Amino acid sequence: xxxxxxxxxxxxxxxxxxxxxxxxxxxxxxxxxxxxxxxxxxxxxxxxxxxxxxxxxxxxxxxxxxxxxxxxxxxxxxxxxxxxxxxxxxxxxxxxxxxxxxxxxxxxxxxxxxxxxxxxxxxxxxxxxxxxxxxxxxxxxxxxxxxxxxxxxxxxxxxxxxxxxxxxxxxxxxxxxxxxxxxxxxxxxxxxxxxxxxxxxxxxxxxxxxxxxxxxxxxxxxxxxxxxxxxxxxxxxxxxxxxxxxxxxxxxxxxxxxxxxxxxxxxxxxxxxxxxxx
Amino acid sequence: xxxxxxxxxxxxxxxxxxxxxxxxxxxxxxxxxxxxxxxxxxxxxxxxxxxxxxxxxxxxxxxxxxxxxxxxxxxxxxxxxxxxxxxxxxxxxxxxxxxxxxxxxxxxxxxxxxxxxxxxxxxxxxxxxxxxxxxxxxxxxxxxxxxxxxxxxxxxxxxxxxxxxxxxxxxxxxxxxxxxxxxxxxxxxxxxxxxxxxxxxxxxxxxxxxxxxxxxxxxxxxxxxxxxxxxxxxxxxxxxxxxxxxxxxxxxxxxxxxxxxxxxxxxxxxxxxxxxxxxxxxxxxxxxxxxxxxxxxxxxxxxxxxxxxxxxx
Numbered sequence: 001x002x003x004x005x006x007x008x009x010x011x012x013x014x015x016x017x018x019x020x021x022x023x024x025x026x027x028x029x030x031x032x033x034x035x036x037x038x039x040x041x042x043x044x045x046x047x048x049x050x051x052x053x054x055x056x057x058x059x060x061x062x063x064x065x066x067x068x069x070x071x072x073x074x075x076x077x078x079x080x081x082x083x084x085x086x087x088x089x090x091x092x093x094x095x096x097x098x099x100x101x102x103x104x105x106x107x108x109x110x111x112x113x114x115x116x117x118x119x120x121x122x123x124x125x126x127x128x129x130x131x132x133x134x135x136x137x138x139x140x141x142x143x144x145x146x147x148x149x150x151x152x153x154x155x156x157x158x159x160x161x162x163x164x165x166x167x168x169x170x171x172x173x174x175x176x177x178x179x180x181x182x183x184x185x186x187x188x189x190x191x192x193x194x195x196x197x198x199x200x201x202x203x204x205x206x207x208x209x210x211x212x213x214x215x216x217x218x219x220x221x222x223x224x225x226x227x228x229x230x231x232x233x234x235x236x237x238x239x240x241x242x243x244x245x246x247x248x249x250x251x252x253x254x255x256x257x258x259x260x261x262x263x264x265x266x267x268x269x270x271x272x273x274x275x276x277x278x
Numbered sequence: 279x280x281x282x283x284x285x286x287x288x289x290x291x292x293x294x295x296x297x298x299x300x301x302x303x304x305x306x307x308x309x310x311x312x313x314x315x316x317x318x319x320x321x322x323x324x325x326x327x328x329x330x331x332x333x334x335x336x337x338x339x340x341x342x343x344x345x346x347x348x349x350x351x352x353x354x355x356x357x358x359x360x361x362x363x364x365x366x367x368x369x370x371x372x373x374x375x376x377x378x379x380x381x382x383x384x385x386x387x388x389x390x391x392x393x394x395x396x397x398x399x400x401x402x403x404x405x406x407x408x409x410x411x412x413x414x415x416x417x418x419x420x421x422x423x424x425x426x427x428x429x430x431x432x433x434x435x436x437x438x439x440x441x442x443x444x445x446x447x448x449x450x451x452x453x454x455x456x457x458x459x460x461x462x463x464x465x466x467x468x469x470x471x472x473x474x475x476x477x478x479x480x481x482x483x484x485x486x487x488x489x490x491x492x493x494x495x496x497x498x499x500x501x502x503x504x505x506x507x508x509x510x511x512x513x514x515x516x517x518x519x520x521x522x523x524x525x526x527x528x529x530x531x532x533x534x535x536x537x538x539x540x541x542x543x544x545x546x547x548x549x550x551x552x553x554x555x556x557x558x559x560x561x562x563x564x565x566x567x568x569x570x571x572x573x574x575x576x577x578x579x580x581x582x583x584x585x586x587x588x589x590x591x
Binding site for chain 1: 294295296298299301302303306309310417418420421422423424425426429430432433437444522525526529530533534544545547548549551553556557559560563564567568
């Protein structure tokens with residue numbers, strides 16, 4: 001591992017870490033931080049599509065709901081989908097990658113053909129096609145679809161690592177000492193594939209967030225009353241000319257959150273990749 | 279004819295992937311539709327027509343036979359009939375293809391010209407403030423959600439400044455193409471810029487570069503003549519990766535700008551539950567993607583002779 005002080009000198013990594021921390025904290029603390037109930041519509045007339053004011057720092061939407069509160073609550077959905085999907089994707093991808101790389105032969109061929117086919121589709125297009133299979137769209141379907149399609153990258157990364165590791169002495173030694181398949185895969189191969197896995201998973205979180213927002217923007221993801229940045233943007237586009245703040249702020253939040261995750265991922269790669277290590 | 283064998287081997291390698299794609303789309307179709315005959319006929323189904331359709335689709339036979347029948351129709355370009363428009367899906371998609379192709383080409387052009395330019399500039403001034411700034415912009419481009427970028431560009435250049443139209447195809451007028459193309463190209467511009475920079479820096483470290491410099495060539499001549507050609511291979515890789523960005527961004531960009539392409543058709547068809555159109559469009563996107571990647575592979579063979587040997591080995 002790199003010396004502990006190195007991450008603090010990597011500017012991109014630091015910026016990413018700060019952005020991600022702010023994003024995570026704001027989302028987790030949304031119930032405390034949000035000045036208003038994000039679902040509360042304007043009671044009297046006049047408060048709909050209101051520009052930023054003291055009472056509504058980011059303005060209000062077409063129903064008079066506070067945009068700031070909705071942006072904060074929307075972050076929870078984005079965070080939950082980004083991290084939740086990736087957690088399952090990592091488990092699935094590791095299983096496929098380990099089995100394919102370790103056993104090789106027919107197992108490898110079969111698993112990699114499936115991976116090839118899933119990867120042969122532009123991801124969001126296949127996601128849209130899968131969503132169409134369900135009677136009605138929803139955030140739960142987005143979750144299922146993103147897990148079903150997301151594991152391929154991790155599987156390839158892990159398989160690649162396993163292929164290069166399994167010929168190494170310590171793996172041979174473990175086998176000679178009578179280590180079972182499961183022990184070798186989980187105790188020797190997986191821990192040594194951790195660095196590239198971590199990088200790929202971090203970047204994957206950002207991809208999940210963008211995909212969720214995109215699907216919700218297209219009306220194929222989160223449905224009202226679930227608050228999603230993508231769905232807010234779809235509303236915002238309707239009123240772009242008269243009330244741009246409805247679209248500007250959820251999009252800016254999404255951009256900063258994804259930027260943070262990507263910077264963090266890039267930084268991790270720089271810090272963990274032995275080829276770049278001095 | 280040195281190229282014939284590697285080309286053939288690449289085409290053959292695609293067969294299982296393309297078959298896999300059709301199996302997956304067929305499975306989606308089967309799950310989504312249940313009984314396609316009934317789904318196609320909706321409420322108006324009379325028993326006789328249903329029976330005829332079922333025989334046509336071989337629905338009374340086992341699944342593999344159904345798949346083979348479906349594949350046979352597909353091979354003849356028959357993608358089924360749109361529920362909504364009551365005409366062949368192939369026809370509906372074909373009408374929308376030119377708009378998507380135009381948008382994708384314009385976006386690719388923008389991303390390659392801008393991306394290679396930005397990447398080369400950053401490489402020449404590697405380590406400088408300009409380098410950091412350009413690479414910062416590139417990461418920003420990669421992280422900006424396309425649909426939001428499209429809306430912001432429309433807000434600034436169409437709504438506020440009034441320079442360009444907000445949306446629509448405008449009967450092919452160039453002004454209508456600008457904002458969608460910049461939007462769709464932006465994501466990829468960042469990727470191309472980063473890849474160009476890093477591969478140029480990689481090439482610069484190699485021996486023949488020192489030779490070129492020792493001959494007294496200027497830095498730009500060294501980079502332009504020697505480095506760029508050698509850096510072209512990864513750049514082509516990135517154009518291949520960009521194809522995915524383009525196809526993923528198309529449904530979003532086309533929706534933002536009301537662009538009458540296949541992407542918007544796909545999104546609208548999901549909303550209308552016009553499943554034959556959905557599956558047809560998904561299939562077309564996948565085939566275009568596979569074909570595009572094949573072209574990228576073939577481009578390698580032309581640019582880099584080493585790849586030909588690798589293919590033979």
